[in-house]
Amino acid sequence: MLRISKLTDYGIVVLDQLAQVGAVKLSADDVAQRTGLAMPTVRKVMKSLVDAGLVLAQRGAKGGYRLAKAPHQVRVLDVVEAFEGPVSLTECSTETHRCDITAHCSLSSSWGGINQLLMKVLARVTLDDVRTPALQDQLYRDLVPLSSRIQLLNIDDE
């Protein structure tokens, strides 16, 4: 468990397709055919991506979709948040937490730190990293021995 939603997953797949064609626009139908997703599903996915500012849409005949940024500028965190809203592992962290569990929220707030770490990781991985296994491997290696390139987890300098 600790799943991301399927729509988030689809979102990455679609972004990958858009990245493949570069500046060329893809219609919703194109996307559906290239990915194998059903049209209504594609609609949903595209809407979220457009709303999040990750994809540009052109309406009307000869319309279609294209990436709003370069693949290396699209953070996985952005994609996740586009479909699932703000990352918050526990309930207490965001909503008005009136829970009856004694000493719950005080502890739950500690999840906040873990939340931050998770977000930093997701913010460091880009569409580019996900698309090219080489980069992915590289990024992974960097985090395992963690010899150099440590600023990897610092997201505040974009």
Place this chain on the structure above:
Amino acid sequence: MLRISKLTDYGIVVLDQLAQVGAVKLSADDVAQRTGLAMPTVRKVMKSLVDAGLVLAQRGAKGGYRLAKAPHQVRVLDVVEAFEGPVSLTECSTETHRCDITAHCSLSSSWGGINQLLMKVLARVTLDDVRTPALQDQLYRDLVPLSSRIQLLNIDDE
């Protein structure tokens, strides 16, 4: 979103209570009163914790529960996995993935790396860190500038 389940959250709360009393055993009823959780819920939580080997149970009269390890040896990852099973962000990573989405699994496998990173983070944070905000802050500071103590993310040396 990207939530952990409430039971996982409760699990941490319960473990915190057990850590507070040290070697003293707490009955399910004690736990219920201390946490404010309903008895049936406590049962569920305790079962998962015992099954995962995080808590020891003694049956019969004068029985009760106590921690199986020292708080600093209980990894948050263990707790999460106790309640939610193996961490796997996408479906393709674990189950027999026969999806009709073209070029889906190949990309999804890239989530694997992110999965690993997430697990490393969760494995590094212990019950001790969650319980004492000081440690939590310390751990967080360590990961932000990431100047030293970089081996923080390496879980393979336990």
Place this chain on the structure above:
DNA sequence: ATTAAAGATTACCACAATGGTATGCTTTAT
């Protein structure tokens, strides 16, 4: 100006997972 291509919006429904609850069984210290 008309038309048709294409995106936008809204609403709906089925299934699965979560969370909460109840009932009855087994172990064991006293």
Place this chain on the structure above:
DNA sequence: ATAAAGCATACCATTGTGGTAATCTTTAAT
């Protein structure tokens, strides 16, 4: 022997996810 306490199973309501449909709006091309 008995009562305290943990164990196991099953059940149900609510929610969220995922998938689908129908309709409206925009706009390039003719």
